[in-house]
Amino acid sequence: MARLVLLWCFFIFTATSVHRVCSRSPQKDHTALFVFGDSLYDPGNNNYIDTIIKANYYPYGETFFKYPTGRFSDGRIIADFIAEFANLPLIPPYLQPGNHEFTYGVNFASAGAGALSETYQGFVIDLKTQLSYFKKVAKLMRKELGDAKATVIFSKAVYLINIGGNDYISFLTSNSTVFQSSSKQEYVAMVMGNLTETIEEIYKKGGRKFGFLNMGSLGCVPSMKALAPGNTTGSCFEQVNEIAKLHDAALPKALEELETKLAQVKYSMHYLNISYGERRNNPEKY
Numbered sequence: 381m382a383r384l385v386l387l388w389c390f391f392i393f394t395a396t397s398v399h400r401v402c403s404r405s406p407q408k409d410h411t412a413l414f415v416f417g418d419s420l421y422d423p424g425n426n427n428y429i430d431t432i433i434k435a436n437y438y439p440y441g442e443t444f445f446k447y448p449t450g451r452f453s454d455g456r457i458i459a460d461f462i463a464e465f466a467n468l469p470l471i472p473p474y475l476q477p478g479n480h481e482f483t484y485g486v487n488f489a490s491a492g493a494g495a496l497s498e499t500y501q502g503f504v505i506d507l508k509t510q511l512s513y514f515k516k517v518a519k520l521m522r523k524e525l526g527d528a529k530a531t532v533i534f535s536k537a538v539y540l541i542n543i544g545g546n547d548y549i550s551f552l553t554s555n556s557t558v559f560q561s562s563s564k565q566e567y568v569a570m571v572m573g574n575l576t577e578t579i580e581e582i583y584k585k586g587g588r589k590f591g592f593l594n595m596g597s598l599g600c601v602p603s604m605k606a607l608a609p610g611n612t613t614g615s616c617f618e619q620v621n622e623i624a625k626l627h628d629a630a631l632p633k634a635l636e637e638l639e640t641k642l643a644q645v646k647y648s649m650h651y652l653n654i655s656y657g658e659r660r661n662n663p664e665k666y
Contacts, residue, residue, distance in 0.1 A: 412485035412533050413471050414517075415459045416510045416578070417542035419491035420593065423457060424450025426491045428475035431503040433492040452491055458593075459487060459540055466538075474513050482521055483533060488513050494547035495574040507543050511578050518585045534586030541578070542593040547571050548623045549598075553607055568626045572634045583642050590647040594631055595624035 415421050419435075426434050427450040435441075440448040444455030450473070451457050456464075463471050463485075471487045472479050479486070490505035497506045505513075522530040551567050562570065579590060598604060599620030608617035635647050 410468060410484065411466060412483060412537040413459065413463055413466065413468060413540065414485045414514060414537055414582075414587075415471055415487040415489055415540045416507065416514070417489040417540070417593075418493045418546055419452040419489075420542050421457060421459050421487065421489035421540065422450065422452065422491040422493075423459065423471065423473045423487050423489070425473040425475045425487070425489060425505060426450060428473070428477075429490070429505065431492070433500070433503055435491065458542075459489075462540065462591075474517070482517050483525075485537060486517055489542070492546055493543065494550065495543045495571045495578075496547050499547050499550045504546075507574060507578055511581055514582065515585065531586050535588050537587065538589045538591055539579075539582055539587050540591045541575070543575060544571050544627055545595060545598055545624075548595070548620060548627065549604070549607075551623065552617075552619050564623050564626055568623065568630050571627065572630050576634050576638055579638055579645075580642065583645065588644050588646060590635075590645070592631065592635070592647065594628045596628070597621055598624040 419433075422435075424436075427436050434450065435452045436448050436450050438448060439454060441451065442454050445451075451460075460470055463469065468484050471485050472481075474486050474488045488505065488510035490510065492500045492504040493506050493510070494500065494504070495507045497508055499506065518530070518534065521533065525533070547567075548571075551564075579587075582590075597616065599608070599617035599622075604617040604620050605611060605614055608615065608620075611617070639645050639647065
């Protein structure tokens with residue numbers, strides 16, 4: 381599910397030139413990248429679960445990998461580019477068989493996932509489950525590396541999180557009473573509650589640096605236009621845009637409260653008010 385406003389994580393990218401990711405050698409003193417979210421960040425976790433929400437067929441992957449990797453993209457995803465500019469290898473999907481190297485980070489994202497466990501339940505790895513996977517990784521790393529070294533890795537790491545869009549789509553398109561028993565404001569508060577709880581749990585494990593995406597004009601992506609009731613003109617699904625705006629207003633407030641509550645937490649909120657059209661027409665600026 382495409383999201384329309386990109387908020388870059390705050391750490392400084394050190395690479396001076398761009399090469400294919402596979403040609404890079406990670407720096408000895410590197411920053412790990414742990415990734416949570418939905419299809420914008422999923423590098424292929426859904427390939428390994430029983431779901432119809434997969435990108436394991438052509439033309440996915442055709443422009444970079446030359447084969448479908450499970451990414452919902454014709455090439456790389458946002459997390460891949462961030463890893464590249466941070467001089468890291470591609471951050472692998474957590475469920476990839478044989479994946480036991482976590483010192484550079486790991487990606488837990490799942491296409492279709494939401495902050496709420498009810499969102500596409502049974503077909504995705506929801507945020508709570510992604511968090512449980514992270515806790516398993518943290519326990520394993522502390523056992524293998526020792527508490528001191530693992531603590532340094534977790535405190536220096538950047539935690540990329542993108543979640544919520546699928547929750548809002550379900551809220552407006554599902555007939556389930558789980559979604560329809562709340563107002564838009566109450567529903568956004570539920571999503572924020574699960575998101576902030578996740579951040580606090582990551583904080584307990586040592587996390588201090590977070591990067592986020594916001595919703596932007598979620599109702600203007602093609603899939604949402606197609607779902608807009610009675611839409612024969614190709615206009616945006618304004619109900620989706622309305623709830624996305626509520627999310628975008630609530631997110632910085634929730635993060636500011638967390639920053640006050642949790643010592644040393646830092647987060648990225650750059651480019652919050654820059655429109656999708658502006659970034660689409662002038663991509664080199666962003």
